[in-house]
Amino acid sequence: MMTSGKQYKVGVLGATGTVGQRFIALLAEHPFFVVHALGASQRSAGKPYIKAVNWKQTQPIPSAVREMIVQECKPEHFQDCAVVFSGLDADVAGDIEQSFRLAELAVFSNAKNYRRDPHVPLIVPLVNTSHYSMVPQQRALHQPPLKKGFIVTNANCSTTGVVVPLAALERAFGPIESCIITTMQAISGAGYPGVPSLDIVDNIVPYISGEEEKIEWETLKILGGIVQGDDGLKTFDMHTKQPLRISASCNRVPVIEGHTECVSVRFARRPPPSPQQVREALQAYTSEAYTIGCPSAPRHTVYVHEEPDRPQPRLDRDYQSGAGVCVGRVRQCRVLDIKFVVLANNVAIGAATSSIINAEYAVLKGIVGGHA
Numbered sequence: 001m002m003t004s005g006k007q008y009k010v011g012v013l014g015a016t017g018t019v020g021q022r023f024i025a026l027l028a029e030h031p032f033f034v035v036h037a038l039g040a041s042q043r044s045a046g047k048p049y050i051k052a053v054n055w056k057q058t059q060p061i062p063s064a065v066r067e068m069i070v071q072e073c074k075p076e077h078f079q080d081c082a083v084v085f086s087g088l089d090a091d092v093a094g095d096i097e098q099s100f101r102l103a104e105l106a107v108f109s110n111a112k113n114y115r116r117d118p119h120v121p122l123i124v125p126l127v128n129t130s131h132y133s134m135v136p137q138q139r140a141l142h143q144p145p146l147k148k149g150f151i152v153t154n155a156n157c158s159t160t161g162v163v164v165p166l167a168a169l170e171r172a173f174g175p176i177e178s179c180i181i182t183t184m185q186a187i188s189g190a191g192y193p194g195v196p197s198l199d200i201v202d203n204i205v206p207y208i209s210g211e212e213e214k215i216e217w218e219t220l221k222i223l224g225g226i227v228q229g230d231d232g233l234k235t236f237d238m239h240t241k242q243p244l245r246i247s248a249s250c251n252r253v254p255v256i257e258g259h260t261e262c263v264s265v266r267f268a269r270r271p272p273p274s275p276q277q278v279r280e281a282l283q284a285y286t287s288e289a290y291t292i293g294c295p296s297a298p299r300h301t302v303y304v305h306e307e308p309d310r311p312q313p314r315l316d317r318d319y320q321s322g323a324g325v326c327v328g329r330v331r332q333c334r335v336l337d338i339k340f341v342v343l344a345n346n347v348a349i350g351a352a353t354s355s356i357i358n359a360e361y362a363v364l365k366g367i368v369g370g371h372a
């Protein structure tokens, strides 16, 4: 395995939130990264982390951050950080992340604000690390131009779960033409305290604001390539060479962690692959992030269950520390070609783990550096 050979100071914005806590837990014994600065709202700033946070993880607060003083999310408190992770509320992430990029910091964001930016890569690290090639253009076109600062986002948690098997299938069998997705999303996806218990216990809520549009749009940016125009500028091609039609329906279900999605796909190629060929392609899929040695990248990108009643959130969400994706029930679809069930841990690979793998990749490729 390739290693970076040194440790990098990192900051966590939104450190007190659901995703922020997951960052803190995952970074506690990280081979590349050491937590150096924590940021949250004015409500938390000035307090030791242990007093500011309503800690909801199963392991104790890591000793290195218990007494660390939470800062306001201002770049001057994070200048020594080689990497800044953001688990900020989307209402404030836009301006704060921009101020950090302007201060020449490398920002790895979970928030939705910059996912549609034409120069910001939307990277699911098990799928499209090639999109890092947009970073130099992002820096060059920024006003003023930047030397080191950039923003990379990871995807919506439901998008993340579905693009991994879709990427594996496109790699093996060529373009997918259409895809129908029905999600069953955990309540942790809505942060803390999130969905009121009287709304979700003994119930299903068939609406998550903005979620269906995000899945339908983000999937195209992630699975599409990058093209260079006659003017020399790169753009994300949004899967336009072979149009992909996606229809998503999103539901909130009384599960604490782990988003489950039922997916049907139609391939461009005729005849389509058989269910067994699809199982083999999913099982064989590996990510570049794992191949180059990102420590948090899962060895098995996709685990394919043979049992008829898996994956299940309670049983499968912690497989490979929640970094991989579980697929099951691969079978023929009588309307499209093939259907299957996906389970992805929304707060791990759906959020903090993706950001961390993205940053590991950037370190190994020399896209971030310094500040050891």
Ligand SMILES: NC(=O)C1=CN([C@@H]2O[C@H](COP(=O)(O)OP(=O)(O)OC[C@H]3O[C@@H](n4cnc5c(N)ncnc54)[C@H](OP(=O)(O)O)[C@@H]3O)[C@@H](O)[C@H]2O)C=CC1
Pocket (backbone or CB within 6 Å): 013, 014, 015, 016, 017, 018, 019, 020, 039, 040, 041, 042, 043, 044, 045, 073, 086, 087, 088, 089, 090, 092, 093, 110, 111, 112, 155, 156, 157, 188, 189, 190, 191, 192, 346, 347, 350, 351
């Ligand atoms: N939960 C999930 O599964 C996923 C979440 N995301 C995205 O990640 C981000 C964080 O989500 P989540 O952890 O669930 O949210 P939470 O509501 O749990 O946490 C929000 C964080 O933002 C901080 N914050 C709020 N207002 C401000 C402010 N004015 N200035 C500075 N910091 C502020 C909070 O600090 P304080 O405690 O001081 O208020 C807290 O640390 C969101 O953008 C979300 O959409 C993405 C994928 C999955």
Ligand SMILES: N[C@@H](CC(=O)OP(=O)(O)O)C(=O)O
Pocket (backbone or CB within 6 Å): 090, 110, 111, 112, 155, 156, 157, 185, 186, 188, 189, 190, 208, 211, 214, 346
């Ligand atoms: N909306 C997702 C979580 C989330 O915050 O998504 P996004 O980062 O795309 O806003 C869910 O409820 O499960």
